[in-house]
Amino acid sequence: MAKKLLVQNSFMSTILLLLTFFLATSHALPLSTNTRWFVDQHGQRVKLACVNWSSHLQLAVAEGLSKRPVDVISKNITDMGFNCVRLTWPLYLATNKTLGSLSVRESFNDAGLVDAFNEFQDNNPSLVDVSLIDAFKAVVKSLAKKKVMVILDNHLSKPGWCCNYDDENGFFGDKYFKDPQLWIRGLTKMATLFKGHRNVVAMTRAVHKANPNVVVIISGLNFDTNLSFLRKKPVSLHFTNKLAFEVHRYAFSGKKTEWEDGNPNEVCGKLTKTLKNNAGFLVERGFPIFVGEWGLNLNDTKKGEKLFSDCFLAWLVEHDLDWALWTMAGSYYIKEGVVGAIETFGLFNWNWTQIRNEPFLHKIAAIQSPHIGPKAIPESQHKIIFHPSTGLCVLNKGLLGLQLGDCSYSTYWTYTHHKTIGLKGSYNYVCLKAQELDRPASLGLYNCFSGEGTRWAPISASKLHLATKLSNNQTVCLDVDAENKVITSTCKCLSKDNKCDPGSQWFKIADASAIYTSS
Numbered sequence: 001m002a003k004k005l006l007v008q009n010s011f012m013s014t015i016l017l018l019l020t021f022f023l024a025t026s027h028a029l030p031l032s033t034n035t036r037w038f039v040d041q042h043g044q045r046v047k048l049a050c051v052n053w054s055s056h057l058q059l060a061v062a063e064g065l066s067k068r069p070v071d072v073i074s075k076n077i078t079d080m081g082f083n084c085v086r087l088t089w090p091l092y093l094a095t096n097k098t099l100g101s102l103s104v105r106e107s108f109n110d111a112g113l114v115d116a117f118n119e120f121q122d123n124n125p126s127l128v129d130v131s132l133i134d135a136f137k138a139v140v141k142s143l144a145k146k147k148v149m150v151i152l153d154n155h156l157s158k159p160g161w162c163c164n165y166d167d168e169n170g171f172f173g174d175k176y177f178k179d180p181q182l183w184i185r186g187l188t189k190m191a192t193l194f195k196g197h198r199n200v201v202a203m204t205r206a207v208h209k210a211n212p213n214v215v216v217i218i219s220g221l222n223f224d225t226n227l228s229f230l231r232k233k234p235v236s237l238h239f240t241n242k243l244a245f246e247v248h249r250y251a252f253s254g255k256k257t258e259w260e261d262g263n264p265n266e267v268c269g270k271l272t273k274t275l276k277n278n279a280g281f282l283v284e285r286g287f288p289i290f291v292g293e294w295g296l297n298l299n300d301t302k303k304g305e306k307l308f309s310d311c312f313l314a315w316l317v318e319h320d321l322d323w324a325l326w327t328m329a330g331s332y333y334i335k336e337g338v339v340g341a342i343e344t345f346g347l348f349n350w351n352w353t354q355i356r357n358e359p360f361l362h363k364i365a366a367i368q369s370p371h372i373g374p375k376a377i378p379e380s381q382h383k384i385i386f387h388p389s390t391g392l393c394v395l396n397k398g399l400l401g402l403q404l405g406d407c408s409y410s411t412y413w414t415y416t417h418h419k420t421i422g423l424k425g426s427y428n429y430v431c432l433k434a435q436e437l438d439r440p441a442s443l444g445l446y447n448c449f450s451g452e453g454t455r456w457a458p459i460s461a462s463k464l465h466l467a468t469k470l471s472n473n474q475t476v477c478l479d480v481d482a483e484n485k486v487i488t489s490t491c492k493c494l495s496k497d498n499k500c501d502p503g504s505q506w507f508k509i510a511d512a513s514a515i516y517t518s519s
C-alpha cells in the first residue's frame with residue numbers, strides 16, 4: 001500500500017493520506033484553490049493535465065535518464081500537451097542522509113546496472129556524480145525551465161515498486177512506516193527543500209507551515225480509490241484555499257474482469273456511480289479532485305480497458321477534472337528485480353524515443369485544456385457533445401453536415417429541458433433531428449418540440465447513449481460512421497450483452513464556456 005494511513009485515534013480515525021505537494025513553476029504562482037478549482041494569483045483557472053514520472057523505484061533516480069537527456073524528456077512532456085508532472089519520490093530519500101547523499105553512480109553500482117549506467121552517462125553526464133537528492137532537484141529544475149508544474153508525491157518510504165497489501169509501506173507501524181514523526185520530518189524536509197508541502201491533519205499543518213505556498217493534496221483509502229469516509233467526517237484545517245483531494249482509478253480497480261465479462265453500459269453506469277460516491281461528491285462540496293493516477297495498457301489494449309477509458313473520459317469531461325496519467329515511463333532501470341522492465345502503461349516506448357500509442361495521445365488532448373472554470377463569461381455558456389472513443393466533439397460543419405472534430409472548436413450547443421439539442425444563439429430555433437436509420441442526423445428549422453426525431457434522451461445504465469424516436473416510432477441512437485459523420489443507428493448493447501462494444505454510440509453532453517485561463 002502507499003501511504004494511505006489509518007490513524008487509530010482522534011476524529012481522523014479513518015482518514016489518511018498520501019501526502020502530496022505542489023510545486024508550481026509557471027502561471028501567476030503560487031496556486032491556490034477556489035471552491036473546486038485550482039487557480040493562480042489572478043483567480044484564473046489552472047487546469048492540471050499531468051503525467052506521472054517515477055523517481056521512487058529501487059535506484060531513487062527519475063526513470064528514463066539512461067535513455068534520453070533530462071531536458072529532452074522535459075520538452076517531450078510539453079510537446080505531448082502536459083503542463084504538469086506528478087513526480088513520485090520515496091520518503092527515505094529525504095530522511096536517510098546516507099541514501100540522499102549517495103551519488104547516482106553509486107546507486108546504479110549498488111544495483112549492478114552497468115549497461116544502464118553507461119547509457120545514463122552518455123545521456124546525462126552532468127548528473128552521474130551528483131547526489132540522489134541533487135539529481136532529483138535537477139529534474140525539478142529541468143521541468144521548471146519548460147514551465148512544467150510539479151506535484152511532489154510521496155509514494156512510499158523505501159525505494160521500490162509500489163504497492164501491495166503486504167509491502168510494509170502502508171500504515172503507521174508497518175516495517176517501513178513505523179514512525180509518523182519520521183514521515184513528518186521527510187515531508188517537511190521536501191517541503192522546505194522546494195518550499196513545498198504535507199498531510200495527516202497534524203502533518204498537513206506541518207507541511208503548510210514549512211511551505212504555505214503549496215497546495216496540499218490528500219489521498220484516500222484502499223489504493224486511493226475511496227474518499228467516501230469524508231462524507232461524515234470532513235477534514236478541518238486552519239488554512240483555507242490550499243486543499244485538494246486525490247483519487248485513483250484503473251480498469252482493474254473494481255471487480256477483476258468486470259470490463260471483459262460485463263455489459264459495458266452496466267459496468268460503466270456502476271463505475272460512474274462509484275466515482276460519484278467515492279470522490280465526485282467532494283466537487284459538489286467545493287473541493288478540487290485531482291485524479292492522480294489513471295491509465296491503461298497502451299501496448300496491446302484489451303477491449304475492456306478501452307471501454308473503461310472511454311467511460312472514465314466521459315466522467316473526466318463531465319466535471320472537467322484535473323488529472324495525472326499513469327504513466328510516462330516506457331521502461332524502468334529495474335523494477336522488482338527485472339532489469340529494463342517494460343512499462344506497458346507508459347506513453348513512451350521501451351526506448352523512450354517514440355510515443356507508444358499515438359491515437360491515445362490524440363484522444364486525451366480533449367482533456368488537456370479546460371472547458372469550464374471559475375471565471376466563465378456568462379454569455380458564452382453552452383454545451384459540448386463529447387465522443388469519448390475518439391476524444392472528439394460534435395461540430396456543425398455547415399454544408400458538410402455534422403462531424404466529429406476538435407473539442408476546442410466545438411459548436412455552441414444547447415440542451416433544453418425538452419431534451420432538444422439546438423444551436424446556441426440562433427434567431428430561429430435550429431435543432432438536431434434524426435432523419436432515418438443509418439443516415440446523417442441534421443440541423444434545421446424543424447418542428448423541434450414535436451418530438452419526432454428531435455428529443456434526445458440519455459439512455460442505458462451508462463446514460464451515454466443519446467436516443468430519439470423516429471416518426472415510425474423506432475428508437476435510434478446517435479452514432480458516427482467510418483468518416484466521423486454523425487448519423488443515427490440502431491442502439492447497441494443497451495443491456496445484458498457482454499460481447500458488444502457500444503463505444504461509437506457513447507456521447508457526453510457537458511457544460512462549457514469561454515473562460516479566462518492562465519497557461
Ligand SMILES: *[C@@H]1O[C@H](CO)[C@@H](O)[C@H](O)[C@H]1NC(C)=O
Nearest residue numbers: 092095096097098099100102
Ligand atoms: C539508509 O540508506 C542506506 C543506503 O541505501 C542503507 O544502506 C541504510 O540501510 C538506510 N538506513 C535506514 C535506516 O533505512
Ligand SMILES: *[C@@H]1O[C@H](CO)[C@@H](O)[C@H](O)[C@H]1NC(C)=O
Nearest residue numbers: 014222226227228229274278
Ligand atoms: C468506500 O468506503 C466506504 C466507507 O469508508 C465503504 O462503506 C464503501 O463500501 C467503500 N466503497 C467502495 C466501492 O470501495
Ligand SMILES: *[C@@H]1O[C@H](CO)[C@@H](O)[C@H](O)[C@H]1NC(C)=O
Nearest residue numbers: 297298299300301342343344
Ligand atoms: C506488446 O504487444 C505486442 C503485440 O500485441 C505483444 O506481442 C507483446 O507481448 C506485448 N508486450 C508486453 C510486454 O505486453
Ligand SMILES: *[C@@H]1O[C@H](CO)[C@@H](O)[C@H](O)[C@H]1NC(C)=O
Nearest residue numbers: 331342349350351352353354
Ligand atoms: C531501442 O533502440 C535501439 C537503438 O536505437 C534499437 O536497436 C532497439 O531495437 C530498440 N528497442 C526497442 C524495444 O524499441
Ligand SMILES: *[C@@H]1O[C@H](CO)[C@@H](O)[C@H](O)[C@H]1NC(C)=O
Nearest residue numbers: 072075076079352353354355
Ligand atoms: C522528444 O524530443 C526530441 C528532441 O526534440 C525529439 O527528437 C523526439 O522525437 C521527442 N520524442 C517524442 C516521443 O516526442
Ligand SMILES: *[C@@H]1O[C@H](CO)[C@@H](O)[C@H](O)[C@H]1NC(C)=O
Nearest residue numbers: 452469470471472473474475
Ligand atoms: C408509438 O408508441 C407509443 C407508445 O410507446 C404508442 O402509444 C403509439 O401509438 C405508437 N405510434 C405508432 C405510430 O406506432
Ligand SMILES: CC(=O)N[C@H]1CO[C@H](CO)[C@@H](O)[C@@H]1O
Nearest residue numbers: 002162163223293295326345
Ligand atoms: C498501472 C500501474 O502499475 N499502476 C500503479 C501505479 O502506482 C500505484 C501506486 O500508487 C499502483 O497501485 C498502481 O498499480
